[in-house]
Amino acid sequence: MDKKKYAELFVKAGGRVEPGDTVVLAADVHNAPLARMIVESAYEAGAIDVLVRWSDSVCTKMWFDKADDSVIGAFPDWQIKLFEHYDAKKTVYLTLLSEDPDMLGDADPDRIRKWMNSRSKALKQHSTNLISNKFRWSIIAAPSPEWAVKVFPGESPEEAVEKLWNAIAEAARVNANDPVAEWERHNRNFKKRSKVLNEKKFKSLKYKNSLGTDFIVELPKGHIWLGGSEKDVNGITFNPNIPTEEIFTLPHRFGANGRVVSSMPLAYNGKLIENFELTFKDGEAVSFKAEKNQDILESILDNDPGSRRLGEIALVPADSPITRMGILFYETLFDENASCHLALGKAYPSCLDGTQGLSEEELEKLGVNNSLLHVDFMIGTDDLSIIGVSEDGTEFTVFKDGMFTF
Ligand code: ZN
Ligand code: ZN
16 A cells, blocks of 8 residues: 555545645544654645644544543543534644554443444534535544454454555555545435436335345435545535445435335444344334344434434445455445445434425425434345335335446
């Protein structure tokens, strides 16, 4: 992996940093060398200021284990102010992930939930700004030894890190001569397919495969299929996720019926929920079971009223580079691109026409689900079929044998 090229891709195609921008980079101390290259690329692109928000997964783990209960559910005011300060500027937010999937593995799930919910509530305005693209933002990943040995068990940490770098490079299309141009080509494909789906204006999608998924989902009127690059409120293109292979929209929050069976384990706060299924009625998951960690699945569903309903439908063809690698990354940024998926919880209002400036209540009336959570889970297989049904009942095969038909 050419790390300088990766840093440049992140800054130029990911966050699309332009002269005069302020950059806020979140990074773990494990990846300080790459973070410094990103900072350098950002200044080269004309950033006037770069703030690095350093974290250290070792200290974060200690905090979850040892910090007093009173601080766990009290997200600090100064951090809310930090985001208010930078949200008001021409800021580009860059996040360099370097997961340790087991970091919170033995922390008390109640404390994790308390912290996550208090964070979501405190940063609500920032999240709203983010999902409505008030500013540009982008996420990429870099290995930590803990993450790498989880993905490649049996390897030495050094070898595992090397292998994970290679997998990330392949997934992020960094090996191309000119990765920025490669991403432009990748984005043209997304736009071609999402245009077809948007013109069809489907009323519902019917899913079926041999694992037992047999499911119909209604799409709200005015839904928009998105994929690849997005535009900020000023019309500047950026790539929120590197990699990305999905084309997605939102379901109507009352419109899911039938059974969905997981096709990959779901990694959630250090635990793996395996071989699970959910049955939906009028949008709500009314029954569920899992062979492993069913209680974690239950805690997701019971988090808040919206976490039993769906917030995302995403299509990923079975020949995406990430699917072909056949690696479980234990990180949604990668794993969601290995398979068609759904998400429990919050929907992105940008997937519905005319939602700018609407309140949560108004959004819910239009069928947009709301929740403190957004949890992707994979249901795609190489025999999955998806049929789109139009308002007049006309059917169109969107997916056959796990692949787009167009
Ligand atoms: Zn997704
Ligand atoms: Zn998602």
